[in-house]
Structures are given as structure tokens and as C-alpha cells.
Amino acid sequence: MLARGLAMGFDNRQIQTAVLADPESDEPVVCPTDPIELEAFREEFSGTSFWCGVLLGGCGGRLTTRRGNVRVSHFAHFPDPEALLPPCGRRSRGVASADHLYVRAATQAWLRSQGHTPRYRYVDRDDVPIGSLVEIELGGHTLRLHMDRTTAPDWDAVDTGDTILGPGVRIDQLTLVRRRYVNRVKFVSEGTKRVMVLGTELPHVGTDWDFDLADCTVTEDGRLITPVVARLQAEHPALAAASDPLSAPSSPAGETPAPSQRPPSKRVEIPVQIGALVRRISTAVREKETATIRQLRDEAELQTSRCEGQALEHLQGAIQHANEWLSHQDRIRRLLFDRVNEAVQHGYDFEVRALVPQVREILRHDVDPTQEESSVLNTADVLLQEMHRRAGRPQRPSPPVRQRTKPTRSEKEARRTALPQTRSLIGRLRVKGLPAGEEKQLIEDLVPLAKAADDLLSVAERHDVEEWVKKLADPTQWPPADEEAAAAAESEPNSSAVPAGTPARLVPVAAAVHGALKKAARERSTTSWKRLEDQLGSALPRLNESERVQVLIQVDRATAGDEPLLSSLLAAGDPHFAHQYYRRVVAALDLEAPDDDEDLRDVIEADVERVFSDWRFR
Template identity: 30%
Template sequence: MDRRLIQTAVFGSPDSDDPALCPEIPEELEAFRREHAGVTIWCGTRFEGGCGRQLTTRLYTDKICHFAHYGSGGTGRPCGRKDRGKDDANHLFAKAHLASWLRAQGTTAEFDFPEPLGSAVTVRLPDGRKLHLHLDRNQPVSWDPTVWETILGPGVRDPHALIQRGYLHRVRFDDRPGGGRILLFGTEIHGRGTEHWDTLEDIVLTPEALVSRTRPADVRTPAPVPQPDKEAAERQIVTITRPTTSGPRRTDPVQKLLRHLHTDTDTPGKIKTAIGAIEKLLQTDLHPDDANRLRFALTRCLRRLEEHTQRRQSVMLQLRQKPTEGLYHLAIELIRDDPDVPQEDSDLIDSLTARLERVRAERQAAAQRAREERREEKARQAEAARQAREKEKAAQAAAAERAAQQARQARTEKVRMLAPAVRGALKKAAREDRITTWPELRDKTGLRQLNRLDHEEKLELLTLVEADTTPEEPLWSTLITEDNDSAGLRLHRDICRLLGRPLPVGDMDLIDQLHAERGRLHRRQ
């Protein structure tokens, strides 16, 4: 590729920062011309050595298409641009993409292009943080401790910082069909490299870090500024100056003033200051091109002030006729840093500010009362719900108690007539010095109902059997054994609990107690 061909420019004016990239093939250049019909293209002053002259497009089929200066056939002022390829406008494309990205997140910022032009982009956020995009691969990275995060451009290397920080944020640029460049964001991890690239739409600026929507773990909180490499610090740095055939780049006040002038975003106070500086410069001996650029900028500044004044007057008129909070805030923004605001407008704003503060205080008080009422209502509802739950639980407990009582009564009625016969059979077993079982009791008494008794019914029956047994006497029910020892032990434990008899904890102690009581019954008869 012929590096002398101009591939980058700016739209609109010499001092614009709206970048343009010339398509390389004829079909895309034709589309580019149609898309930007009526828009002028310039060798912008925000390029290192940019001459500020107007450019045109050149279409070729035997080499790449490119921009060219008007009067490049031998007339006109020489251009001092050394780098004319795609990367020459990376700082402008970066600024455009970053500004759009921040606006999408509701944030505006101030941008600056440090010297030499094209080497870096500095972004100052409203909260005081500063981003620094380092693009010059031939210059060492400046790790400024006042910078919140430093991002490296294509081909920029700093192995020492990568080792110390563990990661480096990076950007790269891809060409977009039809002209323009796309900015991609990635994170180089020490030992892994840059594995993924995101569009800026997938990156979120938070108070703590740059966060990726697709890879939250890979985009990190800014690390401390790397410490200088001791070994590298001991080396002697030799600066080699490359010879040049063109004259030195101008650093005159014209270029400095126009570089920092932003007529679309600067406040009226800044624009008035710039107008004064421009008028002073126009009284000096200037090159015709510089004078033309200053007159162009002066016209834009005056038009911007006139438009701002007309808008401010319109908003203030509406505010007097029908004040609203929206108009008030708009007026506050319009009078900010405007030295030409009439006193009556300032008095109106002061009056509305006091009124708005009273209204805001009343709203806050009303909101506080509403919150307290909601809390009280919520507490009342919670108490009512608690009482309802308690009432429901009490009703359920009463119903359960009634059901249990009815079940006990039913069991008592069922086994009441069986108790005398069972008591007699147990006494007979005691006289005969033996124990018995439920089947044997059935056979001895002829009561077939004993086969159909469940645990609760047996418990109720034995309670009736022991009705006349004194606390000092052994229980007749100890003479009954079960086929299942655990069932028999359970039945005896439950009888003892109902009758208030002492019970040992372990089963072996309970079995010993049963044997002892049976012995007492046998000896008593």
C-alpha cells in the first residue's frame, strides 16, 4: 500500500473532529459519495501536521481509492501530515465511539487530544474520573496515577505493566464497509492474552469498573499504577530524532485555540471568551489560511450565541406565562455560565427556585406521611392477619380436642363392658402364678371383641381395668405379654404415663420392673 495516499480526513470543517475513512474499492467509494453528498471533507487540524485544506475523493480501479487535496497538482500550501493511513484517525474514531457510548449510558464527558496529536485520547468524566487511551505504539505508556484507567491501543505493548497488574484493557479498530471504523474492547490477561473482544455496547461504565455484559468476570476494577521496572530504569534511554524534509509542525495560538473550541457543547461564557481571543488574533499578521479558519470559527461562535440567546428568551417567556418544573430546569441549564442573562431573568429564576424548594419540601413531607400511613396500615393488616391465624389455630385446636374427646368416649363405651371380665381373668392368672396373652384372655373370657382392639382401645380398656388399683399396688396389666416385645413395652409405658406411675428410661430396666411387679402379684394371691 502506498503510505503517501490520504485515507483519513474529517467532515464539515478544518477543525472538525468527525472522522472520515475513504473506502478502498470503487463500488464502496460510489456509495460513500452518495451518502455524504453535500458534505465537505478536510485535511483536519486535529491530525498531526494537518494543513486544514479541503479534500476530494479519487476513484481508481488499478490502486486503492483515496482522498486528495484540492490544488494538489502543484498549487496551495504544503501539507505536513506524515501519517496518512487508516490508523492516523484512530484518535478521532475513538473519541466519536466513546462519546456515543457514554451518551447511551446517560453520561457526557470532556475529551482532549494530548500532544503529539493522534497519540492518545483523554476522557474526563463528570464524577472526576479520567480515562486515558494510549494509541502511539512508538511511545512508552505513561501510567499517570491521576488516571482512573489506562486503555492501550492496537500494537501498544507494556509487558512489565501486564505482569504487575495481571491484565491490560485494550481496544482495536475494524473497518466498516462503506467507510468508517468500528471500535472493539478487550482485556488482555497475563499468560492468556486477549481471548475475547466486545463492542462498546456490551461494556458498562460503573462507579467501580468497566463491566462486560457478556463476560462480567473478565473486565476488572482498575489495578494500581505499575511501579517502574528497576532493571529498565537503570538502562540509559537514547532519543533518536528522525530527519524530516518538511518544516516543523506549527504550534501557534491559532491551532491551539481552534483545537479546544467546541461550539456545539461549550457554554456561552466559554464561547464569548473564544470570540475575544479570535478577534485579537485576527488583528495580528496571520497566514491567509489561518485567517480564513478563524473567520469561519468566529461565524460559528456568533451563530451559536445568537441561537442560544433566542432559545433562552423563548424558554423564559414560556416560564413567565406558564411555569413548569421542566421549563425551570431547562432555564437553569440555559443561563448557566451565560454573562448576557438579564437581571429580570435571574430574579425570576431565584423566585421560582424558592417556590420549587417549598413545593419540594411539601412533597417530601406528604411522601413521608404517606409512607408512615402505609407502614401503619401494613402493621394493622399484619396484626389482623396474626389474630385471624391465632383464632383459626384456636378453632382447629378446639375441634381437634373435641374429636379426641369423642374418640376417647367412643373407645370407653366400646371397652367399658369388657373391663370386669378382663380384670377377673388377670386376677385368676395371678392366683395361678402365670402370665397371659390377649388371645388367651379372649379364650378365657369368651370376648371375641378383644381380637379387634387397636393400641388405643387396649390402652382405654386397661385403664378401666386398673381403675380400683391403688398407687402402691402393682398393675394387673403387667401380666399381659405381647407377641411383639416392643408393642408390649409401649403399651405398658403408656399405661404408666396415664396412671402417673414411675417409669425407668431404658427398656432393660422396664423389663426388670415388669418382672418385679409380676412377682408381687403372684406372691399376693
């Protein structure tokens, strides 16, 4: 058992969105939830900083990416032990929390191609929370996008060109009947981006979704024209001539409404087959069908010679979108095969067993492996067969690439449950000088848990587990029970060998800190040394570094061998403590901490989860 948390600070917030470069930025980005995709994401944005943007309703603090072991990968705040930043309200915010910022990225070039000069405003008032209302000014007219139900639309606003509703914003049927239709907007995830999709809702019919921007235009008087609206205008000329759908039913009988300044006939039409191809590419990217994307991309490239004008621009945009997705997937695929090849070369059986299913899952949605990739897979299969042979059971044949199934929800939950227990046993087994009987029992307990945790374990952890499995299978490693008992008796330390105790003046301090950490554990919260000083007052006087370490050694000296350290709550909440003190505390308790800071963060995080679980009902 050993420290498992984050040297940069434990964070219960699972933030999936951030902005790039600075806190005032309106350029959003989504954190991949998959650990493998996160590595490619970090490589792509290696020179860029992430921020909890004020336009996201955030605190303006800097964020970092955090690889998920117990939870999905996400953004997390850099720790703020001195509490200089305001409290952040973005707890458990999903990818949709940045959709209002994607409006500009999605529509700016599209509107400019139609002769508009858009200006964007993210409304932020007491009665309109930021992100719920986006206004696009278009030369005297305003498009209002209501992104969520917190702000009711004003249907009588005279300066509005059009009102567009998010998927969860309601409109009563009476208003919808009077208007004849209402346009809607939603965003879907494609890799680390969000893509805008438009739709039109009709009375007693529902919403016809999945219109790309390429299918739609905005008129000079600020009206969004989707294919459904264009069809309504063709069927009802009075609706096409009116600048507001509410004004069409009010025209006197027999009177022809005044023609609009920009009849629909002047709209730039896109060949139907090109529009369909663009939508098919967008759908394939949305569903992550890589092989289909490659096929459609190639087909689109052949069609570019048949297009011109706006149709060509939209087709080239779809090709670029497909190429960005394929480039991202190629990096992930290359990274996975490189890791498999490296694990095979070093004989890391456990890592190979964890990585091969991930490779086959990638191939299930992509083209068949190359000759070089097939060679790597074949070598990995040979290694796995040998691993199963040594374990005394036959290797099941690898399933065909196209028949691989994803883990079920119960399997994923079993992995997450097994992970902290597995890491606790790994930490105890890494302690040097364990009695043979205790070590053997720990390995036997470890094997089924490690199998359940599977690929959630780090490379180093899987390698260690594989070495212990080999040792367990070797009978020469374990002395008879009577010899072990004799050796244990000879090595029993006397009282003079026990390290000197904590100074008497620090004993009540350690008791106070112990009580505060137990309270934090029951409340499922991490802490810092400064917060402990504020909380305990005179019970926690100013201490130097050496005295702080002595106090924490005393706090965790009585911690059972199969339990995580309470001081992991400090290591998770105070990065300075994690780097400067925690390793010394762990070493003084005859435990080991990973040399790599990233591994240390993962280990402390798992220990914190166990502390929360163990102290929940104490």
C-alpha cells in the first residue's frame, strides 16, 4: 500500500471543456475521455495552455489534463493552496457547457460566404447566465440562439431577425402554430470538437434534425432558411414573402404581401448529391466509423472537379474535416502499435494482454492492418499463447477483427472497483523484506484483482504483476513453512532497533492533525497544510519541514498495512506537500512511491478513493 493521488492536486470536478491560451479566450476545446486518445491530444496541444475560461462561467484558473483511471480523463484545476482564485462553479460540467463558444467557430466562415459580417455577443446578465444566450448581429438584424431553457425566448422582440432554440428549450404549441415553424440547433461531438447541427420543428410533427450548415442559408433580413423552411416557402408563397413568420397569417384575405428584398430564388443552391455526400461524411465522423470516413473522403476528392463556388467550398470543408479525423486516428493507431511492439520486445506479457484488445477495437472500425502491423499482432499472439501455456491453460483464439465487442457496463464497473484494491496490494508487494508467506498470500490475492483491473493499470504496474505471477508459479521461490517461521523469529527486531518516537510536544499536534484528516475523509474532501492551520488554530502551531514530516509519520504509523495513508489527502490537495514531504513520509513508513510524478499522481488518486470509501461509515 502506498501513496496514490495527484502531486498537482486531487480534483473531484470532472471538467470536459476548456479554452485555449488565456482565461478570456473564446476558443473552446474538449478533453478526450479515452486514455489513449488523451496521449495524442496532449501531443497535439503540447505548446498550448488550457484555462477555466470566464466565457464558460469558470473561475479563470489554469487547467491541466488528467488521465482517468478510476474516472474518465478530464481537465482539472491546477491546485490553489493559497485560495487566491474565486470558487469555481463548474463542477461536473460536460462537453455541452462550451457549446455557446462553438457557435462562432461553426458559423463565422459560413455567414461571411453569404455576404454577412457577423458580430458575436455572449449575453451575461443576472437574469441570463452566460452560455444560455448567444446573439449574432447581422447588419441591423440579430439572430438569437437560446442554448438552454434557463432563458425564455422573447417572441415579440422587434430587433430580432430570427430566434433559434436549443434542443431542450420549449415552445408552447400555440406559439408554434402561429409561427408555423421554429428552427433549432444542437451540437454533437467529433473528436475534440463540437459540430453544429440544425433542425426545424413543425406543429404536431416534431423536429426534423441533421441539417448541416451547407444545407442552409441566412437571408438579408436575418432569417435562417433550412430545407424544411424552403419547402414551406415553396408551398406557402405568403410565408416566403413575409419577413417574419408571425406576420404571414395576419395578412388580409386576398391581399398579396409585399415581396421580400431577397427572394428564395436567389439563394445559392448546392447540388443534392454533393450535400448528401457532405452529410454522410459528417455522420461517419460522428459515429467514429474510420473505414467509412476513408471511403467517403476518397469519393469526395473525386467529386471536387465537378463543383464550383459554394458547393466546392462545402465539399472541401468536409474533406478537410475528414482528414483531421483520420490524422487523429492514425496517430492513435500508430501509438498503440508502437506500444504493443515495445511491450513484445521487452517481454511485458501483462501489457501485451492489455493492449492487444485495444488494437483490435481500433481495427474493428478501420481498414485492415498493414503487413508490418500484422507482424506485430502475430508476434503478440505468440507471446500471449506462451503466457497461457505457462499458466497451464490454452489460449483462446483471437476473435476476428470485425467481431470484437466492447466491454459491458458491468465489466467496466468491475474494473473500476478492482483498481484501488489492486494498487494497494502492488504497493505492499513493492516493500522490500516481506516474509515469504505474507508475500505469497499477497500475490495470490493480487492475481484475480489485477485480471479484473486489466488495462486500467499502468505499464509499470502490469510489468510488476507479470513478474510476481512468474514468481508465484516457481516453487523454488517459497521455503517450507517451518523454515520461514524460524527465519522470521531470527529477524524479529528488538526495541532498540525501532526508530526514535515523535517528540513529546508534537504528540498532541499529531492527534489534532489525525482528527482533522479523519473529518476530511468522512466528508470526502482533500486538504492542504494551510487549510489545516486555519481549521485547527492554536492546536497546529507553525512547524518546520522536518516537524511536519514527523507529525504525519505519527499520524499514519498506526494505519493498518492494507489501508491507504490518511496523509494521502494532503498529498492530493497540496502539490508542494506531495513533492517535498510525502515521499519522505512514505519512505519513513517503509513503503515505496513511484519515481515518476505521473505515476505518483495516479497512485495517490487511487489511495484517496480508498480513504473516502474506508472512512465513509466510521
